[in-house]
Amino acid sequence: MATTAPETKTVFAAEHDVPIPYMQRTRDYYQALGFSPYRWAHFVDVPFTPLRTPLARARVALITTAAPFQPEVGDQGPGAPYNAAAKFYKVYSVPAESMPDLRIAHVGYDRLHTSAEDISTYLPLARLKEAVAAGRIGALGPRLHGAPTNRSQRVTIEIDNPELLRRCREDGVDAAVLVPS
Amino acid sequence: MSLAARHLEDNGISTVIMGCAKDIVEHCGVPRFLFSDFPLGNSAGRPFDVASQAETLELGLQLLERAPAARTTMQSPLRWSADASWKLDYLDLAKLTPEKVAERRKEFDVVKAVAKTKREAS
Numbered sequence: 001m002a003t004t005a006p007e008t009k010t011v012f013a014a015e016h017d018v019p020i021p022y023m024q025r026t027r028d029y030y031q032a033l034g035f036s037p038y039r040w041a042h043f044v045d046v047p048f049t050p051l052r053t054p055l056a057r058a059r060v061a062l063i064t065t066a067a068p069f070q071p072e073v074g075d076q077g078p079g080a081p082y083n084a085a086a087k088f089y090k091v092y093s094v095p096a097e098s099m100p101d102l103r104i105a106h107v108g109y110d111r112l113h114t115s116a117e118d119i120s121t122y123l124p125l126a127r128l129k130e131a132v133a134a135g136r137i138g139a140l141g142p143r144l145h146g147a148p149t150n151r152s153q154r155v156t157i158e159i160d161n162p163e164l165l166r167r168c169r170e171d172g173v174d175a176a177v178l179v180p181s
Numbered sequence: 182m183s184l185a186a187r188h189l190e191d192n193g194i195s196t197v198i199m200g201c202a203k204d205i206v207e208h209c210g211v212p213r214f215l216f217s218d219f220p221l222g223n224s225a226g227r228p229f230d231v232a233s234q235a236e237t238l239e240l241g242l243q244l245l246e247r248a249p250a251a252r253t254t255m256q257s258p259l260r261w262s263a264d265a266s267w268k269l270d271y272l273d274l275a276k277l278t279p280e281k282v283a284e285r286r287k288e289f290d291v292v293k294a295v296a297k298t299k300r301e302a303s
Contacts, residue, residue, distance in 0.1 A: 017265035019203040019218055029272040033286045041184060046210040046251035047191040055246055061194075065182060084296040089303040109222030113267045116222050120234050124199070124225040127238045136242065147185050150300075161188035168194055175195040175245055177238075179224045180182040180202070 041153050053138070053174045061141040061173040063164065064123055065149050065181050066102035068092065076105035078117035089150060091163040093143040099125060100144070104181040107149055122181040141171035147178075183209035197241045200224045203254070210252060213244040217257045220267060226259075233259055 003012050027037045051058065069076055073085040086106040094100040102123055104116050120126050125144065131137045145167055150156055168176060183206050186196040190212045197213040200206050201221050206214050217224060217237060226234030237257055244255055261267065270276075277285070 014265055016269055018268075019216070020268050020271055021204055022202045022271070023204050023208065025272040028274055032274050032277075032282055033289060035289075040205060040208050042208045043187070043210045046212060047187055048212050048251035049190050049193055049195050051195040051245050055242060063182075063185065082292060084292045085299055087296055087299055089300050104222060110220030110267075110271060112270050113220040113261075114222045114228065118228040120231070121223045121225055121228050124234060124238050127225070127231075127234045130235065131238060131242065136239075147182060153184070156184050157188075161185050164185055165189055165192050165194075168189060173194060175197075176186070176189050177241060177245075178182050178186050178196055178198045180198065180200050180206075181222060181224060 038151075051175055055137055055175075056135055057138040058174040059139045059141060059172055060128065060137050061168050061171060061176040062096065062123075062125060062128060062144040063147055063176055063178045064102060064144060065107060065147055065179075066104050066119075066123055067106050067146065068094070069101040069103050076103040079111060079115040080105040081111070082106075082108060087149070088146065089148050089155075091148065091160050091167065092146040093167055094146070096125065096140050096142060096144045102146070107181055109181060116181075122179060124177065124179060128177070141168070141173045143167070143171060149180075182206075183211045186211045195245055197245045197248075199237065199241045203256075207252070207254060212251045212253070213248045214252075214254045215241040215244055215257060216254055217259065219259075219261045221271070223261075227261070 002014050005012055067086050067088050074083055076083055076086050083105040104122055128140055132140055145164055148160055186198050190196050198211050199215045201217050201219050201224050203216045226237040240257055
């Protein structure tokens with residue numbers, strides 16, 4: 001709970017009201033289960049490309065980690081338990097014109113406090129289209145692209161990322177909005 | 182996703198990540214990151230709350246336009262709820278008995294085997 005700083009009227013936030021330390025929680029959890037710790041990739045240098053075209057004239061790609069619904073692999077509905085069979089291992093693309101049926105039962109979202117019932121919480125396609133209609137963005141790419149949530153960093157770096165870049169170039173986009181789920 | 186953003190950026194495409202796992206994304210190092218302090222699964226805003234989704238996207242777009250340099254993180258001012266106790270629950274070991282831990286381990290082995298089969302088939 002919130003506390004008041006001594007001898008002042010300043011209210012401090014509760015001790016636990018900080019961004020969740022996911023890396024520490026995940027390390028502790030899997031260590032308790034008997035696994036060796038996962039090593040997250042990290043870098044000293046970070047690339048930066050300023051947006052070269054005003055957004056109102058730019059073409060923007062949407063990239064997601066959500067998976068196409070596969071009726072044959074079990075429950076992928078709102079609040080479904082973690083479903084590894086619904087995973088995908090290759091970059092995919094679907095037309096951005098209509099709303100695709102993409103789910104997130106294959107990833108570790110917070111099943112206790114949210115339910116993935118509203119696709120727009122993890123796929124901002126409808127909101128992006130509104131931004132295009134309002135003239136805020138020039139256009140969307142013709143397709144949206146799916147990036148596998150592969151635990152192999154080698155596959156991500158050597159296969160998936162070049163494939164995503166190739167598709168973004170084909171689509172002639174200036175910028176990309178990436179939304180992990 | 183962070184690795185993908187870096188690769189696109191390195192090749193001339195400006196990127197912004199919208200996400201809820203602040204430490205993981207910042208640990209990797211990405212050009213632009215809009216952080217929403219929401220439960221995982223709500224990177225693009227609150228369920229059935231179009232205004233929160235529109236605001237979240239708008240902040241992401243502003244980052245695309247105005248971030249001055251790499252590793253720019255903006256935190257959305259939106260709150261998931263007035264009470265932050267939801268943050269205590271994710272993978273909370275304190276709530277698990279040794280029996281429950283063993284059960285989770287078994288479940289995880291099953292999930293891993295399923296994923297392996299699927300990966301090898303694709």
